[in-house]
Amino acid sequence: MLRGALAAVPLLVAVLAERPTAGVPAALGAMLAGINDRPGSRRASVARLGFPALAGSVGLLLGTAIAAVVGEGRSTVALPLVFGLLGLVAGAVSSTGPVASACGTHILVTIVIGAGMPLPEPGPLRALLFLAGAGWLLLLRLVLPSPGRRGSGPYRLDGEREAVAAVYDAVARLLRAAGGPQARAGRAALSAALDHAQDALAGPRLRRHASSAAERRLHAQYAAAFPLAEAATALAWAGGPLAARIAEGPQRLAAAVRTGGPCGALPAPARTEAGLRALDDALLRAAASFDRPVGAPRGAHGKRSYFSVPRRAWNAAGREYGLRVAACCATSMVVAQWLHHDHWYWLPATTVFLVKPDLGPLASRVLCRAVGTVAGSAVFGAAAVLVSGPYPLVATVALCGALLPVATRHFAVQTAVVTVLVLSLVLLGGESSATWGRVVESLLACATVLLVGHLPLPGRRGHTVRAALDTAMGAAHRYLGHVLHTPEDHTARGALRRDAYRSLAAARRAIDLAGAELPSVARHSAGSEGVAGALERLIDTTTACAVQLDHPATGLPMSHARLLGAHLVELDRARAAPAQ
Numbered sequence: 001m002l003r004g005a006l007a008a009v010p011l012l013v014a015v016l017a018e019r020p021t022a023g024v025p026a027a028l029g030a031m032l033a034g035i036n037d038r039p040g041s042r043r044a045s046v047a048r049l050g051f052p053a054l055a056g057s058v059g060l061l062l063g064t065a066i067a068a069v070v071g072e073g074r075s076t077v078a079l080p081l082v083f084g085l086l087g088l089v090a091g092a093v094s095s096t097g098p099v100a101s102a103c104g105t106h107i108l109v110t111i112v113i114g115a116g117m118p119l120p121e122p123g124p125l126r127a128l129l130f131l132a133g134a135g136w137l138l139l140l141r142l143v144l145p146s147p148g149r150r151g152s153g154p155y156r157l158d159g160e161r162e163a164v165a166a167v168y169d170a171v172a173r174l175l176r177a178a179g180g181p182q183a184r185a186g187r188a189a190l191s192a193a194l195d196h197a198q199d200a201l202a203g204p205r206l207r208r209h210a211s212s213a214a215e216r217r218l219h220a221q222y223a224a225a226f227p228l229a230e231a232a233t234a235l236a237w238a239g240g241p242l243a244a245r246i247a248e249g250p251q252r253l254a255a256a257v258r259t260g261g262p263c264g265a266l267p268a269p270a271r272t273e274a275g276l277r278a279l280d281d282a283l284l285r286a287a288a289s290f291d292r293p294v295g296a297p298r299g300a301h302g303k304r305s306y307f308s309v310p311r312r313a314w315n316a317a318g319r320e321y322g323l324r325v326a327a328c329c330a331t332s333m334v335v336a337q338w339l340h341h342d343h344w345y346w347l348p349a350t351t352v353f354l355v356k357p358d359l360g361p362l363a364s365r366v367l368c369r370a371v372g373t374v375a376g377s378a379v380f381g382a383a384a385v386l387v388s389g390p391y392p393l394v395a396t397v398a399l400c401g402a403l404l405p406v407a408t409r410h411f412a413v414q415t416a417v418v419t420v421l422v423l424s425l426v427l428l429g430g431e432s433s434a435t436w437g438r439v440v441e442s443l444l445a446c447a448t449v450l451l452v453g454h455l456p457l458p459g460r461r462g463h464t465v466r467a468a469l470d471t472a473m474g475a476a477h478r479y480l481g482h483v484l485h486t487p488e489d490h491t492a493r494g495a496l497r498r499d500a501y502r503s504l505a506a507a508r509r510a511i512d513l514a515g516a517e518l519p520s521v522a523r524h525s526a527g528s529e530g531v532a533g534a535l536e537r538l539i540d541t542t543t544a545c546a547v548q549l550d551h552p553a554t555g556l557p558m559s560h561a562r563l564l565g566a567h568l569v570e571l572d573r574a575r576a577a578p579a580q
Helices: 002-006 009-016 020-036 042-070 078-094 098-116 123-143 155-177 183-201 213-238 244-259 274-291 306-313 316-339 346-354 362-386 390-407 411-428 435-452 463-485 490-515 519-525 528-549 558-579
Strands: none
Touching: 002 123, 002 390, 009 020, 009 123, 009 390, 020 042, 020 098, 020 123, 020 390, 020 411, 042 078, 042 098, 042 123, 042 155, 042 183, 078 098, 078 316, 098 123, 098 316, 098 346, 155 183, 155 213, 155 244, 183 213, 183 490, 213 244, 213 274, 213 490, 213 528, 244 274, 274 528, 316 346, 316 435, 316 463, 346 362, 346 435, 362 390, 362 411, 362 435, 390 411, 411 435, 463 490, 463 528, 463 558, 490 519, 490 528, 528 558
């Protein structure tokens, strides 16, 4: 919230210099960066805030260039065609991940703003000002210490430290939940904690490896959590309750990560079965790594290559989403150009935010957008009656910036805050007030997206869910093959296990999102929950087998082998069921 309020400083400087229009692109850059600002490591925030900011600055350049070519008159053919093609590309790229999704949103929104918002600054200067506003917020993100920090380590690693500690907390919670109804939720929470820690530690860096002792220690502590997570998953899979003291070890390790101190004495071992023996061995190795940290093992974090984005963007899921975005963008631009008033760019810009699938189901997004816009416009209209002048508007922008981190928890609240902020920037940019025009434009955008978003497209729908399930199944089979054929390679096994659980979590998110859509859309993913359930049981059983195979004297029990075969048959049947 403090960063959001300080993000208005460039706008204040522009107003003090009697160039308020120059502060508008900077404030827009800071606002969009603030929407992407999330808790986590500082290194991860470089990509999460920086790449979309670069995309937004390119969008402003393209928008001003398009406006110069098309001119000021109506363009019911050229602009919709260009915007639709750009929407096709941006939508396909957006399907590859959250950072790419933010980049696609920023470039489409800023293209529309660059083409339609009448600012006196030339296009290159607008782009630089936008980049400066976003860069200012990123600088604040990197240099300001986190509130309520604990421990003696460098505060720049607070996000990474908390992410690694959360993994050990999740291991402890899973052990406490073993044998109860919360075991499955605990396993999913552990997978999410490992994903978050992996992203926090694997952010962009200037050097290939960790450069400081504190960072190398965190990498070693994260790597030490892998065997613990494996053993805890196997114990939860077994289904029996565990003694309360068994969870004390991971809890002490979590506290040691946060404080930077020693882990202290660990509970006495309970080596009665393979899972407990694996847990005790993992605890001892983790304690040793806390005392004598080493560098992270090769392949521990599995960085993803940006060069694979084009290939992933143009698969079936990317094409389906790209076509949907292109249709919505082109339709909204046709309506906007047909109306063609001073604020025509509001309608296509609103459409871009509404058509994003990572913001929730389509119908609920439309409803939240309508409610939030009406509420925000009413608040701004009431405030405009009471105060006037540039400085109250700057104060309003600062207040909205401070509220954005809280408002992002609900799309309707976020829409209300953004509406107040945008209307303030419109007045600072020298345009006339159009509070209720904003409401009409948003309602038109809602109607456009709701209609076009449910129109039938060529080919079979539901590619997003099917692609996510195919990825998860491939990862599960690679993990199973490695466990059965080369169980002694623990480093590769850990990477494959992370890939399997991460892919499964992504598939479940896609299934949950598709299931929350209207029936006309949700029916295309029918039967996918059964496939995901079968996959989860297969991966959990594979993990239990991996723990058993770590003890060659016992080997793989026949009961485990039978379960693996049963789960593979169940998976094949679940895959065939939707096609029946």
